[in-house]
Amino acid sequence: xxxxxxxxxxPGPIGRGASVTLSDLEKTYDRTSAAAKAVDxxxxxxxxxxxxxxxxxxxxxxxxxxxxxxxFETPTAGDIAIDGKSVVAMPPYRRNIGMVFQNYALFPHLTxxxxxxxxxxxxxxxxxxxxxxxxxxxxxxHLPGYGAxxxxxxxxxxxxxxxxxxxxVFKPRLLLMDEPLGALDKQLRENLQLEMxxxxxxxxxxFIYVTHDQEEALTMSDRIAxxxxxxxxxxxxxxxxxxxPDNRFVAGFIGESNFLPAVVRGLEDDVVVAECEGTLIRALxxxxxxxxxxxxxxxxxERLRFADGTWAGxxxxxxxxxxxxxxxxxxxxxxxxxxxxxxxxxxxLKEPSSAAIRRRAVGERAEIAWSVADTILV
Amino acid sequence: MSEVVQPASLALAxxxxxxxxxxxRRAVPLLLAAPLLVYMLVFxxxxxxxxxxxxxxDPSWTLANYAILFEDVVFQKTFxxxxxxxxxxxxxxxxxxxxxxxxxxxAKSMAPFILVIILLPFWTSVLVRxxxxxxxxxxxxxxxxxxxxxxxxxxxxxxxxxxxxxxIAMIHILLPYMILPIANALRQIDPSLIRAAxxxxxxxxxxxxxxxxxxxxxxxxxxxxxxxxxxLGFYITPAMVGGPRDITLSMLIAQQVxxxxxxxxxxLSAVLLATALAILAMARKLPGVGNAFKTSMR
Numbered sequence: 001x002x003x004x005x006x007x008x009x010x011p012g013p014i015g016r017g018a019s020v021t022l023s024d025l026e027k028t029y030d031r032t033s034a035a036a037k038a039v040d041x042x043x044x045x046x047x048x049x050x051x052x053x054x055x056x057x058x059x060x061x062x063x064x065x066x067x068x069x070x071x072f073e074t075p076t077a078g079d080i081a082i083d084g085k086s087v088v089a090m091p092p093y094r095r096n097i098g099m100v101f102q103n104y105a106l107f108p109h110l111t112x113x114x115x116x117x118x119x120x121x122x123x124x125x126x127x128x129x130x131x132x133x134x135x136x137x138x139x140x141x142h143l144p145g146y147g148a149x150x151x152x153x154x155x156x157x158x159x160x161x162x163x164x165x166x167x168x169v170f171k172p173r174l175l176l177m178d179e180p181l182g183a184l185d186k187q188l189r190e191n192l193q194l195e196m197x198x199x200x201x202x203x204x205x206x207f208i209y210v211t212h213d214q215e216e217a218l219t220m221s222d223r224i225a226x227x228x229x230x231x232x233x234x235x236x237x238x239x240x241x242x243x244x245p246d247n248r249f250v251a252g253f254i255g256e257s258n259f260l261p262a263v264v265r266g267l268e269d270d271v272v273v274a275e276c277e278g279t280l281i282r283a284l285x286x287x288x289x290x291x292x293x294x295x296x297x298x299x300x301x302e303r304l305r306f307a308d309g310t311w312a313g314x315x316x317x318x319x320x321x322x323x324x325x326x327x328x329x330x331x332x333x334x335x336x337x338x339x340x341x342x343x344x345x346x347x348x349l350k351e352p353s354s355a356a357i358r359r360r361a362v363g364e365r366a367e368i369a370w371s372v373a374d375t376i377l378v
Numbered sequence: 379m380s381e382v383v384q385p386a387s388l389a390l391a392x393x394x395x396x397x398x399x400x401x402x403r404r405a406v407p408l409l410l411a412a413p414l415l416v417y418m419l420v421f422x423x424x425x426x427x428x429x430x431x432x433x434x435x436d437p438s439w440t441l442a443n444y445a446i447l448f449e450d451v452v453f454q455k456t457f458x459x460x461x462x463x464x465x466x467x468x469x470x471x472x473x474x475x476x477x478x479x480x481x482x483x484x485a486k487s488m489a490p491f492i493l494v495i496i497l498l499p500f501w502t503s504v505l506v507r508x509x510x511x512x513x514x515x516x517x518x519x520x521x522x523x524x525x526x527x528x529x530x531x532x533x534x535x536x537x538x539x540x541x542x543x544x545x546i547a548m549i550h551i552l553l554p555y556m557i558l559p560i561a562n563a564l565r566q567i568d569p570s571l572i573r574a575a576x577x578x579x580x581x582x583x584x585x586x587x588x589x590x591x592x593x594x595x596x597x598x599x600x601x602x603x604x605x606x607x608x609x610l611g612f613y614i615t616p617a618m619v620g621g622p623r624d625i626t627l628s629m630l631i632a633q634q635v636x637x638x639x640x641x642x643x644x645x646l647s648a649v650l651l652a653t654a655l656a657i658l659a660m661a662r663k664l665p666g667v668g669n670a671f672k673t674s675m676r
Contacts, residue, residue, distance in 0.1 A: 072573050092576040093584075105574035109592045118588075122579035166578065 017049035017206035018083050018173035020069065025078035027064050027230075038064045040230035042078070051200050051207045055217040056227035057253070062210045063178055065227070069208065070176050071095050082174065093122070098167035098175040098205075102182055104159045106151040112138070112162050113147035119170040137169040138162075140199070157188045164196075168203060177209045181216065193219050214254045218242065226250050242300075246286070248378045251298040258304075258347045259378075260297040264289045272377055277341040281319050283375035295377050301336070301348040303374035306360070307367035317371035323347060325364045335359060339368065433648045436641035443645040453630070453646070460627040461653075463544060463616065464609035468556075470549040471605045472598065475556035479597075480590075482557070483564040496554050504551060508618040511547040512538060515619065544620035548612055555608060556601040563597025564590070603661050607654045 027039040039061040046052045054062035067073040069080055071092030079086050087095055106115050116137050120130045138144050141161035151159055160180055167175055177196075181189045197220055200207050211217055217224050218238040226233040226241060226249070233253075234246040245251035248259065262274035262281060272285040274295060283297045299319075307320055326346070327338035330353065337360060339347045349368060351357065360366060433443050447453050482492045499507060514520045515538040522534040537543050567590065575585040613628040620626070625633075627650050634643035 070573075070577055072577070092573070093579050093581055095577075096579070097577065099574065099577040101570050101574055103568070103570060105568065105570040107571060107574075107589060107593075118575070118580070119578040121588075122581075122584055170579070 016173065016204040017047075019048045020044075020046040020174065020206065020208065021079075021081040021084070022046075022065070022069075023079045023081070025065065025068060025080065026076045027061070027068060027073060028076045037230050039068070039075075042227075042230070042232055044225055044232065044235065046206060046208060049204050049206055051197075051209065051220060051222045053209045053211060053217040053221040053224045054227055055211060055214060055224050055254075056233075057212055060227040061230035062212075062227045064230075066176055066178055066208060066210045070097055070099055096170075096172055098170070098172035100160075100163045100167045100175070100177040100180040102179045104151075104163040104180075106159055106162055106166070108151055110150075111147060112143070112149050112151065112154070115151065115162055116147075116166045116169050118166060123170060125170075133169055134165075137165040140168070140202070141165045141195075156184050157192065160184065160192065164199065168199075168205075172205065174206045174208070175203075177207065179211050180209075182211075182213075189216070196220055218254070224254075226253060228253070243374075244284070244376060245298065245378060248296060248298070251376070251378050256301050256348060256350075257298045258301060260299070260341075260345060260347070262295055262297050264291050264293045264295055266291060271372060274377070277321055277343060277345060279321055281321070281375060282372040283377045284373065285377040287377075289377065297375055298378050299370055299375050302334075302350040304347070304349040304368050304370045305351070306349075307369040317369045317374075319372060319375055320367055320369045321347075322365065322367050325360045325362055325366060328360055328362055330359070339366075429644050430648050430651075431644075432640050433644035436644070443641050447645060447649065452625075456625050456627055456630045457649070459541075459624055460610060460650075463541065463548070463612075463624075463626060464606050466545050467548045467552060467609045468602055468606045470545060471553050471556035472602060474549065475553050475601065476560055476598070478553075479557045479560035479564055479594075482561045496557055499551060500554055504614050505618075507551055508547060508615045511543065511550070511615075511619050515543050515546070538619060539621050541621060541624050544616045544624065547615045547619050548609060551615060552605045552608055555604045559600040559604065560594060560597040563594040563600075567593045599661065599664065603658065606657065610654055611650060 022042050022044045025039055025042040026037060028037050030036045042061070042065055044052075054065060056062045064073060068075050071087065071090060075088060080088055082095070082097075107118065110118065113131075113134055116134045117130045120133055125133070134147065135144065138147060141164050143158060143161050143165065146154065146158065146162075151162065154162065163180065167177075180196075181192055184192065193216055196207075196209075200220075209217075209220065218241075221238060223235060223237055224241055225235045228249050234241060234250045236244075241250055241254050245254065245257075251257040251259070260276045260281065262276035262283075264272060264274050265280065266273045267288065268282070270284065271282050272289060272295075274281055274283060274297060276297060281297055289295055305317070307316075321341055323339035323341050325337055326340050329336045333353060335351045335353050335357075337349045337351070339349055341347060347368070434441060436443075478492075478496065482489060482496070485492055512519075516522070517534045517536070517538070519538070521537060522531075525531045526534070537546075571589055571593070572585055575589045576582070580588065611628050612626065613632060616624070616626045617629050617632075627646060631643050631646045631650070634640075634646065
């Protein structure tokens with residue numbers, strides 16, 4: 001996809017965006033129990049002009065982290081620095097950060113124009129200049145001519161655009177977004193995702209985006225910080241997280257993964273050889289596990305193939321396993337098979353559908369194969 | 379016979395069956411309210427109408443009773459005092475009530491406690507409360523004693539039986555009617571709007587001025603109307619703690635009834651009712667207030 005390519009296109013002009021440093025950030029709501037940490041030791045370096053997404057399930061601490069950056073929540077411990085200066089003691093209205101809320105939080109008693117002009121008014125921008133900047137901002141989000149309407153007269157997507165215009169009209173160097181597309185339907189969401197990317201490229205400022213939607217995160221971000229239980233599980237580019245998950249949580253949360261229990265039998269350079277279902281499987285491994293250690297190997301369903309298929313000019317993959325088909329589902333663009341390995345581990349395999357490929361029947365025995373590069377020890 | 383049916387007539391036939399049976403479901407709300415409606419008609423609407431009629435047909439059909447009012451100095455003074463008292467009391471309630479409403483909405487664990495304090499006067503009769511104010515404001519009452527003890531005055535000052543006493547007591551009695559609608563409006567403000575304002579650079583005061591105050595306008599309007607209209611018809615409190623010469627419309631009406639001057643009393647009542655209705659009608663036209671009516675209807 002072209003969008004995936006855009007992820008690597010890099011940030012806009014250097015210096016227009018703020019850099020944000022979170023150091024050992026902690027937030028505890030209930031002081032009496034140390035276990036209830038909403039955010040538990042989050043450290044992140046967000047670069048100037050970067051589009052960083054905080055991704056995680058609900059309750060993972062992503063929104064709390066965002067609210068602390070915005071200044072609506074006070075950290076229990078740790079520090080937040082914007083452009084190297086600590087902002088922990090600064091009230092939100094002094095931080096000069098743009099923010100788009102989940103429900104847009106447009107002022108219902110003000111017109112679109114007054115909503116977008118609100119931050120300018122607080123900053124004492126004279127009326128004439130305010131009108132000019134508001135018009136520019138509405139132009140930016142493709143809503144010129146909507147200035148005189150009230151928020152309730154706009155559709156959800158339009159309200160969202162107004163909220164974005166209002167958040168960027170005063171040219172902040174940092175824009176925070178809290179699941180801004182959560183309430184919209186799928187089609188609109190996909191359009192707006194692309195628009196957010198465009199906006200990010202146009203403005204060149206730093207975006208910190210919170211979502212629980214992994215697809216959204218993969219589509220839009222330069223980097224993603226996956227959060228779980230108040231901690232950062234992994235930070236990396238979308239490709240990094242998808243192809244080389246650090247741990248089982250990330251492998252399971254981003255995309256679909258097969259988890260194969262295995263026992264380490266040896267090491268070959270940076271490849272670990274592990275025994276799984278009676279066969280030897282090779283996997284990439286960041287650490288150096290000891291022989292005999294019980295580990296979990298992970299691999300993506302769409303990277304598996306039936307071994308009697310074609311390999312399209314590439315070398316046949318090294319990892320192989322005998323399985324029985326237990327379920328076969330035709331889902332349009334792909335076929336999805338549930339397979340069972342020798343001792344009962346279930347494996348999912350996704351095959352692009354083609355009239356030319358023979359579909360497997362339930363109960364059929366087959367051999368599957370996949371490459372070492374697609375196998376990760378987590 | 380042709381089997382072709384004209385589309386238009388078909389549509390008509392579908393949307394409007396010729397023998398529409400009476401739809402009982404639509405009558406249910408009316409039937410449910412019927413007992414009360416009958417009760418109100420017999421025991422309230424008819425007596426009020428009969429009373430008001432007396433202002434124009436006692437002893438014979440005439441508008442003379444109203445004509446007299448325009449030259450009646452007592453009436454004019456009374457009317458002025460009534461309006462003046464109501465405006466002062468309403469403003470007092472608004473100024474004292476708004477911060478309390480904000481406190482009530484923002485308080486978390488304390489909220490039920492604050493609510494009880496606000497509602498406590500509701501559970502005591504107006505008569506008892508007015509007596510209490512007589513005790514507090516009297517020559518040797520708590521207020522005078524306290525002021526003397528603090529050295530702010532040397533001799534007891536006259537508070538009881540002055541317009542000030544009426545205003546103090548009425549503000550106390552009417553405060554809940556102001557606080558509750560405002561608190562209701564404040565509670566409906568989405569907290570993320572306050573955050574948004576703050577995040578967009580508004581100081582807490584700017585947020586109050588530009589977001590909280592305009593969004594609570596409907597509650598303020600409802601509270602103001604309620605308080606003002608109730609204050610217009612107040613009788614017991616001004617009669618008990620007010621000044622002997624500071625007569626309000628309701629006191630004048632009672633006085634006339636005592637003297638069996640029915641036509642005059644009826645005329646005054648009509649004026650009082652008309653004033654209240656006129657204020658309600660005018661208030662509906664104000665921006666933001668019309669919405670308060672609609673919201674309270676929902």
